[in-house]
Amino acid sequence: MSHLPPALPARTAPPECLAELAALVGDRLATGTAIREQHGKDESFHVAFPPDAVVFATSTEEVSAVVKICARYGTPVIPFGTGTSLEGHIAALQGGICIDVSRMNAVLEVRPEDLDCTVQAGVTRKQLNEFIRDTGLFFPIDPGADASIGGMTATRASGTNAVRYGTMRENVLALTVVLCDGRVIRTSRRARKSAAGYDLTRLFVGSEGTLGIITEVTLRLYGIPETISAAVCPFPGVEEAVNTVIATIQSSIPVARVEFLDALQMKAINAYSKLSHAETPTLFFEFHGSPAGVQEQVEMVQALAADHGGTDFQWANAPEERARLWDARHKAYYAGLGLRPGCSGFSSDVCVPISRLADCIVETRADLDASGLLCPIVGHVGDGNFHVLFIVNPDDPKELETALALNDRLVQRALSMDGTCTGEHGVGYGKMEFLETEHGDALDVMRAIKKALDPANLLNPGKIVRL
Incomplete structure (x- = not known):
């Protein structure tokens, strides 16, 4: 059973790129067939496309360094959390490097008095709720799978509690994001509202790794x-x-x-x-x-x-x-x-x-x-x-x-x-064909945003919009 995306030209990571990555992360660069196949397949029926290699990142700084290396060689980069997505989001359609953030699983700070916390992207929702249980607080977004917070943010997840507590769109206060050239930005402060400039946080929530790689997330919390x-x-x-x-x-x-x-x-x-x-x-x-x-x-x-x-x-x-x-x-x-x-x-x-x-x-x-x-x-x-x-x-x-x-x-x-x-x-790539009907000319605006933030189309190419 399969569902193929449109054919895209391969952009395989060259040996020089792999050598630089190996020098940077050592044995946390994996090229074995089984690991690559695991990281090219989500829980959907869509055809798997394995990356050329997988980097198990441990920090925002390391993600930035990996992206800079890949950018120099024109090598695509695909972020990976837990692999529980359902529309082919993590398929390496043109090859490239998968950045697995599952080892970036630290709860960085919990602020009960402000009802918020900051976590690395690899923290899962169950891990977060277990960590904060003694504070009398909880994080309500429950998509069913024990997904990573970074992945839930990237796909604008929701789930069974959304009718009362909203989706990830309403519950993400700020993000740390690595851009296509390795620059690191923070999209917002922790204030509950702001009228200062474009709402970059909402831009990256739901962007599915096509505009930047989310490495830290600041979230709203609620009383149990x-x-x-x-x-x-x-x-x-x-x-x-x-x-x-x-x-x-x-x-x-x-x-x-x-x-x-x-x-x-x-x-x-x-x-x-x-x-x-x-x-x-x-x-x-x-x-x-x-x-x-x-x-x-x-x-x-x-x-x-x-x-x-x-x-x-x-x-x-x-x-x-x-x-x-x-x-x-x-x-x-x-x-x-x-x-x-x-x-x-x-x-x-x-x-x-x-x-x-x-x-x-x-x-x-x-x-x-x-x-x-x-x-x-x-x-x-x-x-x-x-x-x-x-x-x-x-x-x-x-x-x-x-x-x-x-x-x-x-x-x-x-x-x-x-x-x-x-x-x-x-x-992902599974529902791209419906976006033109749904969004009309607004899809051209999405393409313009993608080209502005990722002109070489290195970040999770072949997803959401076609260039």
């Missing part, structure tokens, strides 16, 4: 909620479940998480996680706040659910019950694959205005059912974002062709509703 409660509610149909979410958001009820799982996905997680939920369209909720506040939120949502046909509203208050519930949700991908053992899957996502969410999911579900493929739907529906998992036989090219056609129609459907081709997966 006094009370956390979760609930599960099945519905007779997709529209009833999604309309409950719309009513909840329009009522300004501050739910922390609200996840949609269709009937097929509920069947999958019941089998995979040994649960016994009704196999109908279902919503998973989580509520954060004071005991009285959480109680009020739950009662309001329960009433809205009942108005839309949700009659079996079940609480999950104990920590172990909540953990089991959300563990099942986070394993939805693997549960879906369990529906067809031996098959492969790829996940796609779109996001639409919440008022069009029910229409988009209902139309998508009908399209998927007519195709004959098994394709469960899950979604962070509180902000209009949902995912389709296409499960196909890797030895049947026709199934892949069908899945790709379904994905094309999914994206075009979302765009026709003034939505976006990706709510959180990002572009």
